[in-house]
Ligand SMILES: Nc1nc2c(c(=O)[nH]1)N[C@H]1C(S)=C(S)[C@@H](COP(=O)(O)OP(=O)(O)OC[C@H]3O[C@@H](n4cnc5c(N)ncnc54)[C@H](O)[C@@H]3O)O[C@H]1N2
Ligand code: MOO
């Protein structure tokens with residue numbers, strides 16, 4: 001008798017998995033190695049940014065009150081008493097009708113409360129500064145300035161003590177800029193899970209091998225390694241396992257002593273050589289589910305043993321890809337305390353009819369161009385082409401109807417950093 005499995009919804013599957021996520025703890029890494037990691041602590045501003053009032057323009061720092069009454073017919077003149085670039089601090093205090101020639105980023109001199117852009121002045125009386133560079137000794141303006149005009153104020157970006165990012169944030173290039181701003185040489189980030197990958201199937205050959213009758217090359221193993229890498233996690237690749245229970249059990253047992261999580265592919269369905277169900281049983285693992293109301297990947301099985309996840313992804317490549325993004329990735333991110341564990345979602349206009357109805361929720365490998373989305377070709381569970389061509393997954397809820405060109409559909413965007421091929425703005 002073939003085992004009858006009861007399918008659960010995708011969201012119930014995600015919920016059961018997420019409920020099991022244990023935290024991995026944290027470690028310190030050098031700033032330059034923190035890219036792609038998850039912050040273990042909130043990032044709090046250690047000082048005001050900017051930490052001094054500064055000029056946002058190349059121009060002249062003046063006292064605004066001296067500009068009162070300036071107009072096209074009544075130009076007001078200033079004497080230039082100093083000349084500073086960013087990094088320099090003027091020792092002068094700006095007095096009545098005086099100005100300091102100041103470049104973008106330089107600290108505002110004492111006494112000044114406004115900056116006149118170079119373009120807003122008419123310069124006269126050329127002279128030279130200490131280094132011999134030409135400066136204008138005087139200039140006139142034709143409009144009054146308000147106190148605070150053209151000033152980048154201390155603390156306007158961030159004020160000391162303010163929480164800028166919560167714990168669980170992904171360290172992206174902008175985060176690196178923040179960390180550097182506050183002088184972090186080392187950053188406290190979540191430990192990375194050690195993730196094992198075991199491809200199962202007597203039919204599997206390594207990518208370097210010539211094809212043989214009845215055999216195929218193992219594409220799931222390298223694919224999962226890359227899916228992990230895309231989220232900053234390195235993997236431990238186990239040699240593909242033939243479909244023999246004792247060997248497989250031994251490899252899985254070994255892997256569980258070395259890894260926080262083991263991802264297997266293949267052998268989770270009801271076939272005579274689908275041995276993962278027996279492996280889970282022999283290990284005494286707690287199987288969270290073994291059937292999900294989704295296509296592809298309905299046979300995806302997830303179990304836990306001693307706080308370790310066992311992801312039994314389907315052997316079919318499209319199902320394997322989808323199962324990783326929907327189930328394994330969020331779980332691994334939760335182990336790292338990440339804030340945003342689920343794939344980026346959007347909605348788009350369907351660019352092609354999708355006639356067939358299906359009672360299960362479908363995840364169709366697709367190409368998304370920023371506006372519309374269309375299936376990426378041959379789209380069966382065993383397809384490799386559509387995962388290779390696609391950059392998105394169309395989500396078609398289960399039901400009795402098909403979908404038409406122009407329908408608005410939900411879209412998942414794994415690997416957002418890959419970007420778009422068209423400029424949509
Ligand atoms: N009688 C039934 N048969 C099947 C059912 C079912 O419910 N009843 N489910 C089907 C569905 S749905 C799927 S999906 C597959 C799942 O199969 P398994 O997860 O058990 O995986 P395998 O049987 O090992 O392999 C399936 C398929 O994928 C190829 N494969 C396996 N590993 C890899 C790899 N590392 N790289 C590339 N391709 C791989 C394998 O050669 C098979 O062609 O079961 C259906 N059957
Ligand atoms: O699990 Mo299968 O991929 O639904 O076709």
Ligand SMILES: [Mg+2]
Nearest residue numbers: 267269271274
């Ligand atoms: Mg099978």
